[in-house]
Amino acid sequence: MAKEKKLVEAITSMDEDFAQWYTDVVKKAELIDYTSVKxxxxIxxxxxxxxxxxxxxxxxRFKETGVxxxxxxxxxxxxxLQKEKDHVEGxxxxxxxxxxxxxxxxxxRMCVRPTSETLFCDFYSRDIHSYRDLPKVYNQWCSVMRWEKTTRPFLRSREFLWQEGHTAHATAEEAEARTIQMLNVYADFCEEVLAIPVVKGRKTDKEKFAGAEATYTIESLMHDGKALQSGTSHNFGDGFAKAYDIQFTDRDNKLKYVHQTSWGMTTRMIGAIIMVHGDNSGLVLPPRIAPVQVDIIPIQQKKAGILEKAAEVEATLKAAGLRVKTDDTDRSPGWKFSEQEMRGIPVRVEMGPKDIEAGQAVVVRRDTREKITVAIDELAAELPKILDSMQKDMLERARKHRDAHTYVAHNMEELKDIADNKPGFIKAMWCGERECEDKLKEDAGITSRCMPFEQETISDVCVCCGKPAKKMVYWGKAY
Amino acid sequence: MAKEKKLVEAITSMDEDFAQWYTDVVKKAELIDYTSVKxxxxIxxxxxxxxxxxxxxxxxRFKETGVxxxxxxxxxxxxxLQKEKDHVEGxxxxxxxxxxxxxxxxxxRMCVRPTSETLFCDFYSRDIHSYRDLPKVYNQWCSVMRWEKTTRPFLRSREFLWQEGHTAHATAEEAEARTIQMLNVYADFCEEVLAIPVVKGRKTDKEKFAGAEATYTIESLMHDGKALQSGTSHNFGDGFAKAYDIQFTDRDNKLKYVHQTSWGMTTRMIGAIIMVHGDNSGLVLPPRIAPVQVDIIPIQQKKAGILEKAAEVEATLKAAGLRVKTDDTDRSPGWKFSEQEMRGIPVRVEMGPKDIEAGQAVVVRRDTREKITVAIDELAAELPKILDSMQKDMLERARKHRDAHTYVAHNMEELKDIADNKPGFIKAMWCGERECEDKLKEDAGITSRCMPFEQETISDVCVCCGKPAKKMVYWGKAY
Structure with a gap:
């Protein structure tokens, strides 16, 4: 019992100290460990x-689009690194x-890649000659390094894992279409697989990627009301092509510069999963991304036939395509429940002697703790439905939370009040000037998250300077 | 026609200059390009x-063994890096x-990992406390960096991709068993998937990994008679555990050091595929590893119905689980044949108007150039058989080549003659002394490849010093 208490007590409550809760979950769910490398x-x-x-x-999903x-x-x-001026400065x-x-x-001297635009440009400058060589739609999975001063597991670390796509196209239109296409791949992935709703939009010039003509982003909202930039897609126009001399002979026999894009998503999405779905018992993994979806926990497992039945059920569920494990360690059921909850395994299946006698098991959903009694013979048919419901409900719940924490500010007074007292997204109009963006950062501690594709007219004037507004912007504090 | 000739002529003959042939294939099959990073x-x-x-x-295969x-x-x-003396020196x-x-x-200062024993040890020293925490059977896929002076694509480059497994066990026996188990995984993979026969054995102390108690290796023979170390598995005993203080409380409540292993395979295996199976027309990929297994090449494709039929066949073959592409570019069939051969695609399917009328297609094997006429309706059933035969034949051919280039030396005169005139493996007896190993390197330019598990007695005395022999050793020149 002492051990069980320890496992649960060890997590700080998320309402008390969200940052500490996050650190606790990351450690207790055994996602990462700290290292001697600061x-x-x-992982x-x-x-x-x-x-x-x-x-x-x-x-x-990438490969389906030709990557x-x-x-x-x-x-x-x-x-x-130094050939593209904005990029090197960034x-x-x-x-x-x-x-x-x-x-x-x-x-x-050479730097460890912080991102690979320069290397892809160098490669493309040798590899692209004719319109027949285009488009190039390449991607790599790798690690990159950025010498951050303050770090947090998954969210900001000196080294992180990601994919970075780098493409080259014959026309500006094609490059823009690819930029948006990949943003949509990210958005669909987040919503369908991670159950994280996102706002799609464009970054302001202040917030765009170093060297990009336009940066598009998907922004999500964490449980504590802070925003997380979850994936970005950049259109470089022909800026890099000119800096790195990437030219091709077009169908009209003229020498032209290519148009390029890049797009990336990182291990920080694991942080997003934790901060969108987690609770005071630990991690909650959306079924579609969970490495283990079903945790079979036998009760009174020393009694004859219990472990055999559990093994039989495990085999049946695996054959049905589910990711399953059985916890047959010699710890108490209570300890096992706590661990399954801490690790965020979407459902557990409790099976004791009485259940088995009655030909049934108790399925417990991780997100709602709802208990569902299911005939053992029906588990393979019912569990996929339960997991599907859970996946849908998690997205819906996250969407409701996001919407409930999205506020509208018409003027600076309202905006500062929200920024101080109501963590979340703030929708407000903007004149398009860097000055106002800087002032909102200074006075209210918020940054522009994106100019959403779905624009609304909240008022005709900039929330900050009162001049005519150009865009409705999502603002917020961000990770 | 000029273009077609150029494609084929551009490859140096392998008998004329094997090194140049290799470089040509690597470039012309578009496997790699050189970069601005020396x-x-x-890739x-x-x-x-x-x-x-x-x-x-x-x-x-790793995960099936619990990795x-x-x-x-x-x-x-x-x-x-400096905690384990032999390792840092190496x-x-x-x-x-x-x-x-x-x-x-x-x-x-910090180095870019050349291998990660030190990092895993650091991790294990914090993560392992009790026998309950053992074994740890971890692996990572990553890139590593070794500042080589002379480099060759895939075979030796400053950065390469690999996997490195690192395990920790409660007993010496378990560590040794895991070391051998992973060597067998590598050997089976090479033979079953890459169609590359290997010799399994143990490295001499001179050739073992820096810090290892024992290094096991699989050695393969390239077309030019040079050996290639293709995968290694190391047993560290408790040497690293003592250097990095990795102790656990065992069942008997005593504090003990863990026993560790590591094992790795790298992108150099792509070099092995090229050098074992390639020919003067380019790459030849074993069907099981080929990204594209079947290249459908329509003949007179502008005629009505040809491309439609090709698309129909492609869909059928894909549905049957084959990896297929159709070359419907506007180049000549001859050019397409050359390209398919250069890229090593295992079979091409030629389909012209007459073939289609007769309800048949011509399947051409890349390795033997054998032409097989197959009814179009039978392609989905016949191609897997043809690919299976090709896979088997490629392994058999490589084995025959290896055996035909494996020589026996009873004395130094024979050994030097073979080393000078007959590229291949040399089997010869060894007394176990470093001195003789050094002398064979100096006098005959060969190194010990391994002490094979399957020992033979060629003579009772060391090929070099004439003292009693301890082991039969495979020697050779190596990449």
Whole structure:
């Protein structure tokens, strides 16, 4: 009993201290461990299995749109990084520099990639000659490094895992279409698989990617009312092509610059899953992304026939395509329940002697704790339905939470009041000037999250300066 | 016609200059491109797709044995690298050093991982407490960096992709069993999937991994008679555990050191596929690893109904689980044949108006160029058989080549003659002394490849010094 209490008590309540709750869940659900390498984490099996499922689902969706995977070097020579002015300004202050190879100093230092636009550009400048070579729709799965000062597991670490797509096109229209297409892939993935609703929109110039003409983003809202940038897709126009001299001979026999895009999603989405769906008992994983969907927990397992029946059920459920494990360790059922809840396994199936005698089992949903008695013979048919309902309900619940924490501000007074007292998204009009954006950051501590594709007219004037408004913007505090 | 000739002529004959032939194939089959980062390559879609298939197959086999995937940091603080004396001596001369993070010099420099024993040990020292925490059977897929002076695509590059498994066990016996188990996984994978026969054995102390108690290896023979170390599995005993203080409380309540293993396979296996199976027309991919297995090439495709029929066949074959593409570009059939051969696609299906009228197609095997006329309705049933035969024949052919290039030396005269004139494996007896190993390297330019598990007695005395022999050893020149 002491151990059971310890497991549950060890989590800080999310309402008391959300940041500590997050750290507790990340550790207690065994997603990561800290390392001797400051700012870098070790991703443990339970965490990495979630990333593998994210990879698998995203990669499949990418390939359906014609994406091909490649691999570029992890180091960038300094001279290569410096060719695009905005890009180097954005990234140079936060890269790790390799200065020695073996026992020798390098002639030119190289940075560990913080992102690979420069390497793909270098590659494309050699690989693209004719319109026949276009489009190039490449992606790589890799790790990148940004020398952050303050770090948090999954959300901001010096090294993180991601995919970065880099494409080259013959026309500006095609590049723009690909940029939006990939943003939609991300948005659909988040909603359908992670059960996280997102707002799609465009970043302001202040918030866009270093070197991009336009950055599109999907923004999600965490349980504590802070926003999380969840995936971005950039249209570079021909800016990089000019800096890296990527030209092709078009059908009309003229030499032209390509138009490029890039887009990425990272391990921070594991942080999003935790902060959107988790509760005071730990992690809650959406069934579609959960490495284990069903945890069979035998009750009084030492009695004859119990473990055999559990094994039989496990085999049946696996054959039905479910991801299942049986907890047959020698700990108490209560301890096992707590652990299943901490790890966020979507449902547990409780099976004791009386249940088995009655030919039934008790299914408990992780999100609602609803108990559903199901005939053992029906488990393979019923569990997929229960998991589907849970997946839908989780998205719906997250959407309701997001909508309930999305506020409208008509003027600065309203805006500051919301920013101070009501964590969430703030919808407010904007004149388009950087000055007002800076002022909202200074006075209310919020940043522009995006100019949503779905515009609304809240008023005719900028919430800040009162001049005519150009865009409705989502504002908020963000991770 | 000029273009067609160019494609074929561009490859150097393998008998004329094997190294140049290799480079030509790697480039012309579009597996890699060189980059601005010296010693690092860009892996292009055709190359990366092979790696994805290797990953998929190996990962599946790993997981069947209970392996779990994780991810450790890519940087190793210098003090962490230095804890195991042999290990640091082996790797320190060839690592890349990060000395600055952003604009600041680091307090302690860190190297980009050349391998991750030190990081896993650091992790295990915090994560393992009790016998209940054992075994740990972890693996990661990542890139590593070794500052090589001379590099060759896939075979030796400063950065390469691999998987590295790292395990911790309660007993020496369990660690040894896991070491051998993973070697067998590699051997089976090479033979069953890559159609590459291997010799399994143990490395001599001179050739073993820095810090290992025992290194086991699978060695394969390339077409030019040089050996390639294709996968290694190391038993560390408790050496690393003592250096990194990884102890656990055993069932008997005593504090003990864990026993560890590590094992890895890399992108160099793509080089092995090229050098074992390739020919003067380019790459030849074993069907089980080929990203595209069937290339449908329509003849006179502008005639009505040809492309439609090709599309219909493609759909049928895909539904049957084959990996298929149709080459409907506007180039000549001859050009398409050359390209299919260069890229090593296992079979092509030629379909012209007369064939279609007769309800048949011509299947051409890439390895033998055998032409097989097959009824179009039978393609989905016949192609898997043809691909299976090709897979078997490729392994058999490689085995015959290997056996025909495996020689026996009873004395130094024979050994030197073989080393000078007959590229291949040399089987010869060895006394077990480092001195003789060094002398064979000096006098005959060969190294010990392994002490095979299947021992034979060629003579009673060492081929070099004439003292009593302890082991029969495979020797050879190696990549």
């Amino acid at each position: 700012g870098c984490m070790a 443990k099996p339970a965490g990495y299995a979630i990333w593998e499922n994210i990879q698998h689902e995203l990669d499949r 091909q995977n490649v691999y570029m070097p992890m180091l960038i020579p300094e001279s290569l 990234f140079a202050p936060e890269v790790a520099w390799v200065t020695h190879g073996g026992l020798e100093p390098l002639q030119e | 010693g690092c390559m860009a 292009k879609p055709a190359g990366y797709a092979i790696w994805e298939n290797i990953q998929h197959e190996l990962d599946r 779990q995937n994780v991810y450790m940091p890519m940087l190793i603080p210098e003090s962490l 790797f320190a001369p060839e690592v890349a050093w990060v000395t600055h993070g952003g604009l600041e010099p680091l307090q302690e």
